[in-house]
Amino acid sequence: MCFSKEIIPKELWDNTMKATYKREWTHQAIKKIDADFNRSSDTHLIKLDLPSCHGIDLYFKDETTHPTGSLKHRLARSLFLYGLCNGWISQDTTIIESSSGSTAISEAYFARLLGLKFIAVVPRTTAREKLAQIEFYGGECHLVDPKDIYDESERLAAELNGHYMDQFTFAERATDWRGNNNIAQSIFDQMALEPHPDPEWVVASAGTGGTSATIGRFIRYEKSCCSDTKLCIVDPENSVFYDYYNTGDKQITSSIGSRIEGIGRPRVEPSFIPSVVDRMIQIPDAASIAAVHLLEELLGRKCGASTGTNLCGAFHLMSEMKGRGEKGSIVTLICDSGERYLDTYYNDNWLKEKGLNTAPHLAKLRQFLVSGTFDI
Numbered sequence: 001m002c003f004s005k006e007i008i009p010k011e012l013w014d015n016t017m018k019a020t021y022k023r024e025w026t027h028q029a030i031k032k033i034d035a036d037f038n039r040s041s042d043t044h045l046i047k048l049d050l051p052s053c054h055g056i057d058l059y060f061k062d063e064t065t066h067p068t069g070s071l072k073h074r075l076a077r078s079l080f081l082y083g084l085c086n087g088w089i090s091q092d093t094t095i096i097e098s099s100s101g102s103t104a105i106s107e108a109y110f111a112r113l114l115g116l117k118f119i120a121v122v123p124r125t126t127a128r129e130k131l132a133q134i135e136f137y138g139g140e141c142h143l144v145d146p147k148d149i150y151d152e153s154e155r156l157a158a159e160l161n162g163h164y165m166d167q168f169t170f171a172e173r174a175t176d177w178r179g180n181n182n183i184a185q186s187i188f189d190q191m192a193l194e195p196h197p198d199p200e201w202v203v204a205s206a207g208t209g210g211t212s213a214t215i216g217r218f219i220r221y222e223k224s225c226c227s228d229t230k231l232c233i234v235d236p237e238n239s240v241f242y243d244y245y246n247t248g249d250k251q252i253t254s255s256i257g258s259r260i261e262g263i264g265r266p267r268v269e270p271s272f273i274p275s276v277v278d279r280m281i282q283i284p285d286a287a288s289i290a291a292v293h294l295l296e297e298l299l300g301r302k303c304g305a306s307t308g309t310n311l312c313g314a315f316h317l318m319s320e321m322k323g324r325g326e327k328g329s330i331v332t333l334i335c336d337s338g339e340r341y342l343d344t345y346y347n348d349n350w351l352k353e354k355g356l357n358t359a360p361h362l363a364k365l366r367q368f369l370v371s372g373t374f375d376i
């Protein structure tokens with residue numbers, strides 16, 4: 001279409017120019033995100049040898065190597081692209097997000113890439129290191145009671161005429177679950193040359209439920225691999241996902257927040273899709289923390305406690321497979337690094353203060369390394 005300033009009214013001309021400018025800005029923003037992706041490399045798949053489970057191979061998808069250090073880098077990229085292509089984000093939009101920290105770090109990174117103001121609405125209990133990283137990327141932290149993160153984000157977005165990203169609603173639909181280098185496709189591509197390329201189980205945990213939805217849909221959709229793979233979601237104490245999965249009651253809430261940062265929610269989040277989950281296991285918080293302490297000995301590095309939740313689930317399923325005399329593989333995730341949690345999960349005083357006794361769990365986990373038998 002060709003417009004000429006002389007023959008159309010000024011207001012229509014101005015609106016047309018604004019829309020053209022907005023579209024051009026959106027294209028440039030998407031180009032910047034694509035270029036950032038092009039500069040980044042895929043995350044590694046690490047194999048851990050456990051002699052007590054000979055013939056059952058355990059792999060970790062190491063999501064800590066994303067530029068912002070967690071699996072939330074993938075989600076933040078998808079949410080920005082979704083918001084841009086829906087016309088919700090333009091050159092002067094303030095971005096607001098409710099988060100337990102990891103998503104906010106990654107979104108602050110992308111907001112800075114696009115030159116946008118970013119405000120994270122986070123629980124007061126969020127690890128200090130995470131708050132520092134949000135601020136490092138130019139974001140602002142707005143600390144509230146854990147139960148208030150949703151309402152406060154909506155309120156701020158209305159007050160500032162900004163855009164509330166709302167990861168808890170949009171995570172499951174912003175990611176292309178059919179492929180496009182999502183986490184599931186990347187895992188199965190990297191498994192291709194392994195002795196058991198189609199894992200028996202993928203074990204993950206849920207914050208938004210987005211990772212779970214992506215993997216669960218992919219293993220149903222993709223016929224060339226993983227058609228027999230099942231998805232196990234592990235859930236911490238004080239989270240409602242496990243009870244929701246078993247009862248179907250969407251109204252369940254918990255008044256106590258999860259102590260495993262990043263996973264476990266006090267309400268059923270819209271992005272958690274139970275129909276793509278083949279099994280759920282509930283993991284005591286002290287066991288998750290004991291598991292990352294053990295993992296440090298096995299991998300030589302610290303991981304966040306949600307990785308420990310995943311590890312407990314993986315050991316449980318390996319033990320069951322061993323009991324049935326089965327061979328095969330299991331894949332789980334390293335979600336973020338333990339360096340973010342030196343004040344908490346790696347601090348004996350904090351553990352004592354919270355009444356978390358890791359010793360009996362550590363003993364059981366160590367026993368698994370010898371016997372291959374483990375019951376959570």
Ligand SMILES: Cc1ncc(COP(=O)(O)O)c(C=O)c1O
Pocket residue numbers: 070071072100102103171205206207208209210211212261262263304306307335336
């Ligand atoms: C450290 C960590 N682990 C796991 C998850 C779970 O990911 P998802 O939101 O895709 O369910 C999150 C989510 O915030 C997280 O921060």
